Each structure stands twice: as C-alpha cells, then as structure tokens.
Amino acid sequence: MLQRVVRSTIIDAPIERVWAVIRDFNSHDQWHAVVDQSRIERSEKSDQVGCVRNFTLKDGHHIREQLLTLDDRQHKSTYCIVEATVPLQRYVATVTLKPVTDGNRTFWHWESTFATPPGMERELTDMVAQGVYEAGFENLRRHLREGGDLRAPSAARESTLAAMPRALPVASRRIVVPRYGGPEQMVLQDADCPAPGPGEVRIRQHAIGVNYLDIYLRRGWIPPMMAEGGTPGMEAAGSVLDWGEGVHGFLPGDRVAYLWHAPGSYAHMRNVPADTVVRLPPTVEDETAAALLLKGLTADYLVHDLGHLDRRGPGTRVLVHAAAGGVGLLVCAWARKLGATVIGTVSSEAKARLAREYGCQNVIVLGEGSYRFADAVQQLGGADVLIDGLGEAARDENLAALARRGHWISLGNATGALAQVDTHALLAKSITFSRPVVFDYVATRAELERRAARLWAAVGDGTLRVPPVERHSLAGAAEAHARLERRATSGALVLLA
Template structure:
C-alpha cells in the first residue's frame, strides 16, 4: 500500500478555500490537469455518494465518489471507483485548518492506494506532484484571478477612473441633524490594496453624531458619515488576495464614509462574512459587537462573579455588553432612561436596572451590590456621569470610558482615582482593529457569540439611507432601543 502526503499554505481565508473545495466538481475550474468533468445523474456536487466522471488532459478517464464531507471540520474524503490508470483501492482525504492570523489556510492532502509492482515511485510522483502539488498551485492561481471589465449589473461611469455613481448622505456642514443631505457621489475604482463594495446595510452609531457636530473632527464637510456597513464585493485592486468579487463582507473602520450605496475602502478592513450572518445583522454588529468584545475580553478581562455597571444598557453597545457579561458569569447592573428600556435591559441579562435621566445612580449601585460597588463600569456617557461613576466604583475598581454621549470628561485628577485605587481606561476600538490579525480575531469571536446565542440582536429601527437625518434625531432623543441601520 502506497501512502502519499502533501501540504501547502494558501493565502486566503479558510472559508474562501473551503467554498471551492467542498464542491466535488469544482476541480474543472482550478486544477490544471482536468480537461472536463461532470457529476453523474445530475446529483448535487456536495451530496455524499455523488460520483464525478472526468477526463485528464493526458487522455485518461477517472470516476471518483464522495465518501464524506464535513463543513465543521473542513474535511472531505473520496475514492476512485474505476480509472484507465492502474490505481486500485485509492482513498484520499482533503483537510483544511485555519492559520492563526485568520487570512491563510493550511491544506493537507493525503491518499493511500495500490499500483503494479515496480511502478510505485512512478505513481507516487504522479499523485504527489502532478495531482497534489499541481492542485495547490492551480487553486492559488484561481483565487488570484480577477474578472475583466465591469461587474455585471453595476452602473459604471465612462472615464479612465472607472468611478461609479452612487447615492449617499453627507454632512453639508457641522451642526444638528438637518445638515445631513442626500447627494449623488462617486465611488472610485479600487486602487492597490482596496476593495469596492455595493453596500446593502449601514450601521448608525453615536460616534456618527459626534462627527456630524464636529466634536470629533474626522471629516471636513461636505463629506459622508458612517463607520460600518455590510455588502457585496464588486471589484478589488492589485495585491488583494483574501477577497473576490461576489464575496459578502462587512467592516467597521476609519475614516467615516459608510453612508453610501457603493464605497471604496482599504481591503484590509473588510471581513469575509460567514453564511449564517446576514447583511443587516453584520452592519448592526460589526462596530458595536467588536466594541463589546474588546471591552469585555481585552480592556477589562471580565471574571465570573464580578459586578458590572453598564450605562445606556438598552443602547446598541449596551445590550450586547449586558448579554455577554451575563454569559461570562457577572452580576450586571444597567442604567436606562425609561421603563421600556428597563424591560429591554432586563431581557438582555441585567440583574438590576436604574431608571432615570438625572445621572444619579451610585446609591442604587451600592445597594444592588451589597455595599461593595461595581468592579467595572462600562461608560459611554462621559462628563455627566463622571462624579457618580467614582462614587459607584468598588475599591480597586476599573472605570472604562469608551464614549461621551453627554460630553467629554473635562477634568479627572489622579488623587480622585487614588482615593479608591481606581483604574481608568479610555480605549478606542480602531486602535485594536488597526492590526489585521486582531481585527479578524475580534470579528470571529463576535460572530461566534452570535452563533452560540451569547449575544442576540433585535433590529427595531430601519431607515432608508436618505432618511439618515431622522435616524440621527431618533438616536439623540434617547427613544431608540438597540441598533439602528440604514438601507441604501
């Protein structure tokens, strides 16, 4: 019995590689030795037991049967039923494994078979080099291919730039929600390292409000707002290997510019979406979900038994923080501004909810925690809650200020923190996601939390893209619960 083993690293995410290899008849598209192939009896090409009948370019003919296929383990096994080549009892297994950085795939391919005495080395080389090594290179080339010309269905604009006309919403100047105006804009062709996306859902975040007002100077008007969206890849620039036209992707990144129907951005910030995450969910969860991920797992590694105070517990980030913190074994206290929001916060796992608009919550936190106070406070409120936060913290507590809906904290003296040995953090999501490997790890953990039911989304607020101004008004009025999305 001869055993042949080969392995290779493919510069593409495991989902991209598996999407090709799980199709038992895909080898006609990528393997250089295949002339033509068909699945017998018109059966699905991923059905266990299906048979592919194919010809090699050297004239030989082979029939192979799919024996096993696992989408969980990225494994397929098949055998040769008959062949014009003298190979018998041939059984092969393809297995993929995710490489740590998330953007590359380890491909292990092995087989066992018998062949006529004296020809062992000949067929070991034929299988190992011609089939396996040739297949590795063939798939690499296939994944690097770019369609020529315009993607069907896209409204290309004549000109050397290859720009596309797209609807968008811009902040015409800094100010209230009335400064948001629908306009016709251009999405340029992707340059090196860039991707152009037809967006299907766009997330709205309170940071968009800060940018619109000019409190956070990330744009110079007139310019579109928005930091997260989901959609489909139209085309990619040179040097982009992990994405292909037709891929479903999502992102949460700087600079602002998501309030568009079509957008061009750095490909390194776009994450391939799993099949079980729909576009609206992705647009609503990328920024807020990854914010919850880094706050709970990186800024303050939450431990079971700790008491957590979550401000704006019925907001987009707040609901995710409450659910995830509860799943990690914390006692969760939330602050909200209305009884409706209190019900939403309790449904998300809050053990105790403080209702009110006056930012007075420290006494209630001490009462709910048996007098100890909160071990960690996740604060997106800022200045108006600052004094009460210090009062609500336990000794050696951690105050994590990741936003400032009520305004930035004007002054915080070291001696005030020292009075309780308090730790203060002011983290920023985009400092984490600037590292591509960290971004993919954070996104994967967020998607897995959704998949396992650790976090759940209830998208109650959907607006046409042209109604972005109304979305901002509703968000600032503190009447919304959970995430808001715009639909181009």
C-alpha cells in the same frame, strides 16, 4: 441507456467562496486544468441563464455548453452540452453546494446523465468521473489555496477581466454632511466610487452599522476625523466587487464586513483597506454583521481586555450605562455569561425589561433628565468596573458609584464631552481610568480576525444574543440619527443600502 455519474467532495472553504467561482459559467478555464480557453457567446453575461460557453479542451476537443438554471439561494446550477466533438450525447449536469455544519467547509455534489455510442460507456463515464469531476475538485482546491489569484489568467479570462468594471469608477450614492449640525444636515448624493487603489477592496455595501460616534462626527465634535462635506459611518457589510494591486485572498462576491477608523460607510459602494475587512461566515447575515461588528468587538475588548471579566472572580460588579443600547445589551450578555453581576442604567421601563432579558440583573431607571444612580449602585456594593458611554453629565455620579479600586472605562460622550478628569478624585478610592477606542483593539489584520472569530463564535454558541435591529434605508439616515439622539431606540441600528 443513460449513464449516470455522481461524485462529491468536501472543499475546505466557506460556501460563498466556492460558489463565487462556480456560479461564473465562464470561470472554468481559470481553475480546471483540462480547459484551455473559454468564452461566452454573443457577449452575454456569464451568469445569465441560457448563455452558452464555447471552449476547447487541452486535448483539442471542442464543446459548447448552455447554462440551464442558476440558483444563488440553493447554490445550484444545471447545464447541458449543446454541441461537442466528444461523443457525449444528451449530457445534462448539476452542481450543488451545501455548507458543512462547521460553517467553513463546503459539500460539493456534481452529477450528470448522458448517452454514449455503444461500446464507449466505460471509457466516457471514466472520463467524466475522473478527468472532469475528480480532477475538477482537486483543481478548484488548488485555485482557492492560491488565494483565487486571478492575476495570471488565460488569454480568454484576461479579455473578460479587461472588460469588467474593476478598473473603472462605479456609480454610487452616499450621505454627505455639507455643514456640521443636526440630523437634517445629512443629504443623499450621487457620487461615483473610484476604482480601488493599491491594497484596497471595493465593496458593494448592503447593511451599514449606525454608531453613536457617527453623531459626534455629524455635529462636528471631532473635525480631524471628519471635515464638513464628509460622509459618516465606520462599518458596513456587503460583497466584494473587486480590488486593487497587491490584494490577495478575495473573490468577487465574497461576503465581507469591515470597520475602519476613517468615516465614510454611509454609501452604496466603498473602497476600504483590505486589512480592515473580514470574511463573513455563512451563518452571519449582512444585517447582523453590520449590527454587531463594531459594537461586538467593543464589547469584546471591554469585557476581556479592560474589564478582565474572564479572569476576575464571579460576582465582579459591572455598571453599564445605556444598558439597552447597541453596545449596552452586548456587554450585559457577555459580562453575565462570564459570571459578573451586571448593573445597568436605562431611561424607561421598556428598556429595563429588555436589559433584563439580556442578562442585566439590577436595572436602575433614570428619571427624566436625571443622572442619579450612585446611591443605588453603592447599595449593591459599588461598581468594580464602570462602562460609561454617557460622559460629562454623569461624571460626579460615576465617581460616587465606583467601588474602591474600581476601574472607570470612559467609552463615549452621549451627554457631552467629559472634561478633564481630576486625578485627586481618582486618588480618593484608588480608581483607575481608561479612555479606549475600538480601532486600537483591531489595529492589525490578525487581531481583527481573531476578535471577529471570537465574536461570531460567541453568537454561534449562544453566549451573545444578537440585539434587536432597527432598520432604516440609507436615505433615512437622518431619521435613524434623530431617534438615536432622542433616546428612542434600543439595540442596534442599521441602514440598508
């Protein structure tokens, strides 16, 4: 008769983090205390279905097991014993992970069937249930608590790691801007991604956020930030490949996103400082993360830190330019949820409809080439908070649209760089003025994590609706820029690498 052993537990870590360990069929000598040394036969990869792991237990037993199935979508693998000095016969086991609904914990189900010699049923089922499965749960917890630190590996693991490409450059492609200018200046080139340096994480990028700032860089408006020959892009989402000295807390395959003040994200692979990287909850897809991270954290500091919309009374009038754009829609939605009266400018009726869907109650459609909105805003009482990504062409209208003691947040320069602001013009209505940049609001890892958690929570509880996402390939970056510049887009743009 076949014996059946079933055990399950909850692991206090997101599913991708647990799966990154489990799916590696040769990882068990890293985390399971009963396993001494393990190797994959015939130099096959340790996630190759059909591969055989050949290992010894600390008590001297010897086992060969074969990987039968591996399903990254279901987080499920099946394996069987092909040969063992332990008298477990016809042993087939399945490991299944499921995300717990809070998103940060994992349900782990481990079950097997096997036959035993007569009289040994009890002894062997106890050994599998307690010595392998229950002890395994505890051992993996400890392994994850220690940050998945793979720097003190067993001899077998060490040789596997040495053979991994972690210390080597990896082939990659990236967009380069050899000469400042129009979108056509962006060319895709082969370029190795070097081994990560101390403090760096190497990321295989899947989705890259496109931001208006990338256009300023490509045009050569901010040479200290990006010289000719540079690669634009401030953010991306993907999975961890490996990391340099001094980095803890990541595992290969961890799903992550980052934003960093140094451009260079228009690429397949990239090394970035570990402090700029956040782990993604299972509910947030790579594309969504790339569409949201920089723009969403911008919306976060605008409505909370500078607009104080969480503290000001309901009805605070917020004027948002480019209300149907990437940042614009997020600000409209968040400001509305916080009780503000949202006024927006857009360039078409289609964009007006979209802005309204995202919470903008008063939409002003600008005429062709015109930036006239002040009268309409004053009819509504004037702007207490002005979120201005337009810049120079709208400066006088902005001053006229602001209410007494209004706050002008000069966010960007889609129409051209804002020339110096005349303090006398501010004095006329006691206007205050800010010129912020998102990177100063995520300057420490703690702040980045706190704000990112607030952003994912706002998406999770419906406060923030994700803007429409327009997708382009990495090779199609020029087309993405051209559309953004000619005001043809609404919502966010991402490049898929």
